[in-house]
Amino acid sequence: MRLPVWTRLEPEAAADDVGAGLAAPAADPAWLLARQWQVGELTAEDAASPVAVEVTWTQFPIDQIVLGGVARRFEATVPLEAILEPEPAVQPSWRTRLTAGAALRDRLSAAGASVVVPAKLAPDAVDDPVARALVRGLGGRALDGEAALTALTRDPTGATLLTALAAPITAATTAAVTAWATWYRARTSRAAPSAWTAERAAYQAHLTVTTDAGRWALVADAYRGGRFDWAELRAEPRPLDRPPTPVHGQAALLPAPISFRGGPARRFFEFEDAAIDFGGLGESVDELASRLLVEVALVYGGDWFVVPVELPVGGLCRLDRVAVRSTFGEVTAIAAPRAGEPWRAFTLAALPEFLPILPTVSRSLEGPLLEQVAVARDEGANLAWLIERRVADGLDRGQPLAAPPAPAAPAPPALDRYRPIAPPPAGWRPWVQRGDVVVPAGLPTPLPPPRTALAATFTRMRAADLGRDGLMLERRWQVAIAGDGQPRAWVERRQRPGAGDLPSGLGFDVVDRAADPP
Structure with missing residues (x-):
C-alpha cells in the first residue's frame, strides 16, 4: 500500500497591516513605465466598451396600505414614514x-x-x-x-x-x-388607526399590489422607526381579487463607469488622488466578509457601469429587457436574475424579479427628544425594568427626569443588621417574564401612573423582541417634504438597541455587616 505524500506551500502574512500592498507605492516613474510594458498594460486588446443601453420595464402600482386592520388607498406622493409613524389619536400638546x-x-x-x-x-x-x-x-x-x-x-x-x-x-x-x-x-397627523404595536414596540402594516404573477401583500412586521427601506418587507401571496394595472416604459441611456468615494483609479498603474488612503481601512484581517467587499471594490470596481433609470414611485418594478450596445456595434442582452440564483440584491425572496420602488423620506428635519424610555434586563434580579428618562411638557419640550438624590451611605451598624429587601431606584418599574412575553410585575404598593406616552400604553411585549441588551424607545417630531411639495409633520416613535444588562441593586434577605472593631 502506497501513501501519497506531498509538500504544500502556504503563504503566511508576517504582519496584519495590508496597507502597503493595497497602496502599491512606486518611487521611480521610469520603473513604473517599464512595469506597464512588462505586464502588457501597453498592449492593445480587442475589447469593447458599452456606449448605449436600452431598458424596457414594467411597474405594478401599490393600491392599498393596511394599518391596524383597516385598508386605505395608497398615496404615492406621501412618504411611507409619514403614513406609518404618526401616533394614535392623542391630544396634541x-x-x-x-x-x-x-x-x-x-x-x-x-x-x-x-x-x-x-x-x-x-x-x-x-x-x-x-x-x-x-x-x-x-x-x-x-x-x-x-x-x-x-x-x-x-x-x-x-x-x-x-x-x-x-x-x-x-x-x-x-x-x-x-x-x-x-x-x-x-x-x-393623528393616525386612526395607528400602525404602532406596543407589544412589539414597533410598527406593523402591509401594502397590497397586483402583478401578473398574482396578488401580493408586502408585509412589514417590525419596523422600528427611522428610515423605511425595502428590507423591512416580505412578500406573501393573497387571493386575486382584481386585475393588474401595469405601467410600461422604455428608455435609451448612456452608461457611466461606477464611482464611489474612496474608490481606486480605473487603471492599476494610474496615480491615485493624495486624499485616498487604502491603508486606513481599519478592519481586522480576521473579518473575511469585509476583506471580500474591499477586494471587489478595489480590484473589480473598474468593471462596473451604472445606468440611471427613472421609475415611478410606489410600486414593484420589473426589468423586462436590458440590451447593451458596444463600441463595435454589438448588442448584448442581459438576462434578469431568476429565483434560486446565488447572487442578487434589492429584491424580495418571494418576488426575486421585482424591485420595490417606495416613496420614502430621503432627508427630514428631526426635532429634539420629547420622550425617552429604557427597558433593560437585570440578570441579577431576574427582572426587566422600565425606566422613564425624558418626558414632554405641555409645550412639547423634552425635559429630563431628574434621578432622585442618592441616599447618604449609612454608617456601618454596631451589629449585623438584616433587611428583608434592598429596594431598586425610585421610579423603576419591574417587569417579569411569563412564558414568551414580558409583563409588568405586581407590586404591594402601586407606583404612580407613567408620565410618558410611550410607557402609558406599554403593557406587555415579546421576550424575543426585548433581547439580552434591552431596548430604548424615543419620541421626536419629524418634518419632511412630500412628493406633492407640501410639508408633513408627525411625531415619530423609534426603537433602538439598549445598553445591555443594568443592575438595579434589588436584593432580598440582605445582611449589613457590622463595622470591624478598632
Whole structure:
C-alpha cells in the first residue's frame, strides 16, 4: 500500500497591516513605465466598451396600505414614514393647540374678519404648569385650536365656528377656515388607526399590489422607526381579487463607469488622488466578509457601469429587457436574475424579479427628544425594568427626569443588621417574564401612573423582541417634504438597541455587616 505524500506551500502574512500592498507605492516613474510594458498594460486588446443601453420595464402600482386592520388607498406622493409613524389619536400638546389657534386668528384677519374668542373656545383645564403660565400671559387672546377643530368637525361648513368667533360668514372666511383645518390636520397627523404595536414596540402594516404573477401583500412586521427601506418587507401571496394595472416604459441611456468615494483609479498603474488612503481601512484581517467587499471594490470596481433609470414611485418594478450596445456595434442582452440564483440584491425572496420602488423620506428635519424610555434586563434580579428618562411638557419640550438624590451611605451598624429587601431606584418599574412575553410585575404598593406616552400604553411585549441588551424607545417630531411639495409633520416613535444588562441593586434577605472593631 502506497501513501501519497506531498509538500504544500502556504503563504503566511508576517504582519496584519495590508496597507502597503493595497497602496502599491512606486518611487521611480521610469520603473513604473517599464512595469506597464512588462505586464502588457501597453498592449492593445480587442475589447469593447458599452456606449448605449436600452431598458424596457414594467411597474405594478401599490393600491392599498393596511394599518391596524383597516385598508386605505395608497398615496404615492406621501412618504411611507409619514403614513406609518404618526401616533394614535392623542391630544396634541398645548403648544401645538395654541399655535394652531393663533394661525386661525391670522387667517381670519387676512380674510378681513376680527375675532372674539368665546369661553368655550378658550383654553380650559390646562394641567401643565408651563402651559398654564403661557395661557395666563396671553390673557383673553388665547384660542384653543383643538376646540376650534372640534367645532368645525361637527359643522364642516364652518358656520358654527365663525358664529362662535363673531366673524362674518363670507366666502373668504369660509375658505380661510377650511384651509386652516387642512393645515392643522396635516400638522398633527393623528393616525386612526395607528400602525404602532406596543407589544412589539414597533410598527406593523402591509401594502397590497397586483402583478401578473398574482396578488401580493408586502408585509412589514417590525419596523422600528427611522428610515423605511425595502428590507423591512416580505412578500406573501393573497387571493386575486382584481386585475393588474401595469405601467410600461422604455428608455435609451448612456452608461457611466461606477464611482464611489474612496474608490481606486480605473487603471492599476494610474496615480491615485493624495486624499485616498487604502491603508486606513481599519478592519481586522480576521473579518473575511469585509476583506471580500474591499477586494471587489478595489480590484473589480473598474468593471462596473451604472445606468440611471427613472421609475415611478410606489410600486414593484420589473426589468423586462436590458440590451447593451458596444463600441463595435454589438448588442448584448442581459438576462434578469431568476429565483434560486446565488447572487442578487434589492429584491424580495418571494418576488426575486421585482424591485420595490417606495416613496420614502430621503432627508427630514428631526426635532429634539420629547420622550425617552429604557427597558433593560437585570440578570441579577431576574427582572426587566422600565425606566422613564425624558418626558414632554405641555409645550412639547423634552425635559429630563431628574434621578432622585442618592441616599447618604449609612454608617456601618454596631451589629449585623438584616433587611428583608434592598429596594431598586425610585421610579423603576419591574417587569417579569411569563412564558414568551414580558409583563409588568405586581407590586404591594402601586407606583404612580407613567408620565410618558410611550410607557402609558406599554403593557406587555415579546421576550424575543426585548433581547439580552434591552431596548430604548424615543419620541421626536419629524418634518419632511412630500412628493406633492407640501410639508408633513408627525411625531415619530423609534426603537433602538439598549445598553445591555443594568443592575438595579434589588436584593432580598440582605445582611449589613457590622463595622470591624478598632
